[in-house]
Structure formats: C-alpha cells, structure tokens
Amino acid sequence: MSVRTLTINGQPVSATEEQTILDVAREHGIDIPTLCHFDGLSEHAGCRLCLVEIAGSPKLHAACVTPAAEGIEVTTHSDRVTAYRRQIVELLLAERNHVCSVCVANRNCELQDLAVAMNLHHVRYEPQDPQLALDASHPRFIMDPNRCVLCTRCVRVCDEIEGAHTWDVMARGRRAMIVSDLNQPWGESPSCTGCGKCVRVCPTGALFEKGATTTVRDPDFLTYLKTAREQKLWIR
C-alpha cells in the first residue's frame, strides 16, 4: 500500500490510498464541518459544507469524496468557503421549521452546533415555513419532516447497515421528502424492523423516540457496530 503526503492548511500530513481529505483532516484534529457525512455510511456529498480549496484548482472540492492525493495543498477555512458555509447553514435554517426551544434535539443538534460554531444569530433569508405533517404512526418513533435537512443518513443507514431500505427520498427540489416505503405511514411499513438506527444517526430532531425529552448523540456507533459484526470485537 502506497502512502501519500500532502498539506492541509500548511501542515504536512500523511494518508493512505483509501483516505479522503476529510479522513486525514479529522485524524489530524483539523475540523471540517459536515452534515450529511456519518462514519460508517457511504458518502452523499450533498451538504457541501466540507468544500475545501486545493491550490491550483479553480473548483472547490468536497473533502468527503476527494482522495487525499499526493502533494496537494488543501486549505479548509479560507474566507471564501467560510462565507459559503455560513450561507448554507442559513439556507437550511430558512428552509423548514427549526425552532430550537421546542425541539427534542435542542443542545444535541448538529445543525444547531454548526450555527453556534459560526456565531450565526440571524438568518437573512425568507423563512419558508412549510408546515409539513408529522408522522407519529410508529409505536416507538416519530418523524417530524419540519426538522429534516435531507441529509439522507436515515436512508443510507437503513439500506446499507440494517438492509431494510424502508426510507427513501420522494419528489424533488424543495418538495423532496424522506418517506417510508411507498410513502406509507411509518407505523404501517412492512419493511421497517424497528431497529431505531435511523433515529440514532439523525443530525437534528427530525427522527426521535416517543416520550423522549432529549436525543442521544453517538457518532461512533456505526463504527462500533461494524467492528462488532466484522471482527467480533465489542470495543468502543
């Protein structure tokens, strides 16, 4: 296996052939914000928060899908991308109904964290306020699409890890929605195993447990699950 060296924000780092810029940055404690990425799932490349600059390239590159190639010089927090990230988070906050004070994920929410980290206290865009119907038909869980950011972590974890493929995306653009099976009530889904992995990976309060007053954040839980499955090692 060949090893590569590159620089991130001027710091020399090494990488294996399989590693992405995001992997290497995290390994070296460089924080690139993400929302759709979740350790253990395939990459979606939809949130665009992890866009970084590579010297000599006019385009921005999504760190989650860009290989850490030999010799590249990566800048993760230029003024330009920082401004773009802020706009993206603002767009998300205006898109649906993110009211932290009444949200079960308050203080455990990755969207809220992003806003706080950016010192974002004001949204310049017109709130779309879509008023979407909540699905509480499942005996244990609730889906509130008003808080959904369409990161598709639930879709991917259900398909790739649980193997049930209960969730999918319906319609397009601003009308896009996460639906269970063929847009049936979640509680009537014949494919849902009730495993709750989707709830565990949801970055916001869109998926949560009935009766819960808070959500659990567990970013390593899929890595744990995969190690347990593949190597029979129950280690954290």
Add this chain to the structure above:
Amino acid sequence: MTSDDLDTVRARERAAFAAAPCRLAVCTAAGCLSSGAGAVRDALERTAADGADSPGLRIIGTGCLGLCHAGPLLRVFRAGAPDVTYAHATPDLAAAVVRQLPDGRLPDERQLPAMHPFFAHQHPVVLENAGRIDCERIEDYVAAGGYAALQQAMTEMKPDDVIREVVASGLRGRGGAGYPTGLKWSTVAKARGAGKFVVCNADEGDPGAFMDRSVLEGDPHRVIEGMAIAGFAVGAEQGYIYVRGEYPLAVSRLRVAIRQAERMDLLGQRILDTPFSFRIDVRIGAGAFVCGEETALIASIEGKRGAPRPRPPYPASFGLWGRPTLINNVETYANIPPIIRSGGAAYARLGTERSKGTKVFALAGAIVNTGLIEVPMGTSLRQIIFDIGGGIPDGRSFKAAQTGGPSGGCIPASHLDLPVDYEALAGIGSIMGSGGLIVMDDRSCMVDVARFFMEFCRDESCGKCIPCRAGTVQMHTLLMRMTTGVAAERDLTLLEQLADMVTRTSLCGLGQTAANPVVSTLRHFRDEYMAHILEHRCPAGVCRMPRAPERAS
C-alpha cells in the same frame, strides 16, 4: 446481410429514386403534425390513389423542414425543376398539387418564394436528409448514403482510425458543455474493463429546445449509425438511448428504426457479417430536467432515483453499472456519419478556430421564422436572427437573445455581430448550450426572464445538495420581490451573493449554472434591476407591482 449486400440495396434504391421523377414530401415532425400534416398526407395519398396519379410519383413523410411556424410544410421535388415549398398546406391544396402535377403547373397560392432566405443561408449537415428521405424507411436513408460510414468503419478501419478521424474533426459535444468528442471517445476506448456501454442523451430538457427531438423524429438512423460507430470505436456492444418521456413520436420512430436496422444486420449480432456486435435499447425518462445530467441519467437507466453524483469518477471510467461508458448527445452522434464518410479534416474546414462544424438551433420567441435551423459555427447572431429568422415581428425591436436555456444567459443587441461559437458565447456570460435560442423584443422584462428561469431551476432541482435545493428557492423569492415591487437594494446584494455561492458550491451542473440567467441579465441589463428596486417600476411594462410602495413623484 454483408457489406456487399448493403451496397446492392443502395444501388437498387438509388435506381428506384432516379426512376421516380417526382416526390411530394410532407413534413411529419411533431410541429407540422400538430398543425394538420396528417390530413395533408392523407389528401395526397387519396388523390394519388384516385387515379390522378402521375407515373413515378412518390409521397413521403419527411423530417423537420425547419420553418415550423409555417406548417404544415409540403415540398415538391421534380426532376429537372427547382423545388417548390408550400407553407400552411391544406388537404385541398395537397389535392390540387397532385392533380396539377402531370401538366407541370403547380398552384401558386401558399408557395414560398424560391430561395427563401430562411433556407438560403443555412448549411445542413446534421439535417441534410430533411425533406429528402422518408423518416420511417431505412431504404431511403441507405439510398441517401446512410450506413456507408458504418460500412467503411467496419470494413476499412480499425477502432483507432475511427477515433483519429473524430479527433481530427474537432467535433465538440452538442449537449451543452462542448467537451471534445474525440478526446472522450479515446478515454473510453482506453478505459480498462469489459462490458462497456454507449449512451445517447436524448433527454433535451431546456425550455424552447427541440433540436434533438427533430433529429430523432426526422432521421433516427443517423443517430443509430453514429452510436454503432461509437460502439465499434470504444469497444462497446450495448447502447442505450435515453429519450425524454414527452417525446412519444421520437420514441416510436426510433423503435421502428432500430427494428429495421436489426433486420438488415446493421444492429445486433455480427453486424454486416463482421465479428462486431452492437445492440441498442431505448429507455424513457419521466420528465425530470436533471436526468439530462450524465450521472443522473446513468442512475435513471440503472433504475435508481435520477440524482447526480460527484464526479470524478467520470462515466468514461465508471459509468453505467460501474462500467466505462461513453455518453454523448443526439446531435453529437448525428455528426459522426458525415465525419467518417468525408474525413475529419473535411469536417474541420467548417466553423471557427475552436468550434468546428455546424450547430442546429431552435429559434423561438419574438422572431418571424420560428423553427429549426443549421448554420456553420461562427455565424453571427445577426445573421441567424435577421437573415434566417426574418427579424422581429410586429415592428418591434430586438432586445435580447437567450441561449443555453436555464444554464445560459441573455445576449444584448450590442453583441449581435458576435460569431456564435463556444468561446465567444462564454466570453459574454452566456453559453452555447444545446442550441435553444429564444429571441426577445422590447416587451420582455429581463428581471422577469431571470425569474422565469430561476423558477424552472427551483422546480427542477433534484434536492440532493443544499445550495441548489434551497438557494434556488431563495433566489427565486428575491426575484419575486423585485418583480412585485417590494425589493430593496439589500435584496440585490443577497441575490448576488447567493448567485456566487450556488454557482461555486452546487454538486452538479444544474446548480452550478442555475444562476447564469441572473448573472448575465445583471451584467447586461443592470439598469432594469435598479428600476425595479429603486423606482418600483418595470421599464418593459411586464411586471405588475400591486404591492409596491407609493412612488414619490
């Protein structure tokens, strides 16, 4: 059937052609059909069958003749006489034409003048068979030199030779981005892996564009031949044509054509009795613009949700079902047979330094001759709009030409003399795009035009990436504020910032170009924006501003 057998068919058909001194060609493209070409054709056939037949008369349904607004079009070819074209043909006129043919005195009414400027300034290559062949008869295509390029490639050339000709031709992709076709072919040819695919992008989703539809409806074999040659060149045995669902006529003509080609061993196992096999299947889209984007199109063929994915990897190395895949536009493939027949160098003599060959444009909007045209690259917008297009109707004046659809921009009158090629259009903030050209007169409001295209992108965004999904919503909201008279200067700042962000950060070409109509109208018509914002006034009188604050007089 062997190559020699095909030559025999061609010779026989040509002899039959020569023996038929007169042909009546009715345009049977979707446009003319919808204005009554079917009844015209029936009348021709009925009158001919009623005994008024002159010997050697043939009635054919042909591909788009171009002058769509004057349909149904009927063209008369007679040996030794100039062609005569009728506009707005009716069944009565058709019957009169058939009856009067034997005396050689055709009705005068509705005749277009000989050397009508619409036709005189064009240079058909892709559309060379329009009017000449029956679009549902493979024998007509063969007689017109069709499948000779495939024969030549199969019997006299190696795959490398084919690619060399395509490279030499300088042909660039006609789907919008203008990527060099020869380079793409050689990349796919070099990609390692069995089971390569050739895909034809016939999704044509730009509003106002109907070039690809016309080619598929009028000359489907040309696209099939181009794809088969591509399959031979890159080493693929399977092709797909992805046609948008709104084109049922194109789909049915394609299916007829594929069946005919299979029957003559021009598709299928052991083409022309050589070791090369190539199949083509049709796949039908379900009406999403984004499915024209190549990675979304591939996902759609695979049976998945039509959403794009990050590139690299490019389809050339990782495409349909993970295999190396060549994907080109309809018009790109349609250029291949003439390139192989006459050689890449001959093709490269047409056009400009970096944009070779011809381009088909769909003229729409405020223009006298609405329709389909083909001109050499480098023709000026003025020639296209005024000489061929006949200028602006109703005595109005030209304001802007929109090229490239929702990914393109508006070109003002000051650039009318620009030679149209990829670089020139990009240089003034528009793009060549796939060839839609919408002409606007002084009654169009540029802010409203930008709003229209933004609404289109908002509705067609797949929703996968946030900048495109939510950014188009907010840009549309800001443009709505301007067109309803409630915008402030701050809204323009927000709009410009969003336009930059969405362009730079979106996942695929849809979002990356969604702001182009805004940016280009801001560049050339900023004063109109300012009038909407500062004075709550629409200079063109298009935007109603019921919510506008009282204007200080």
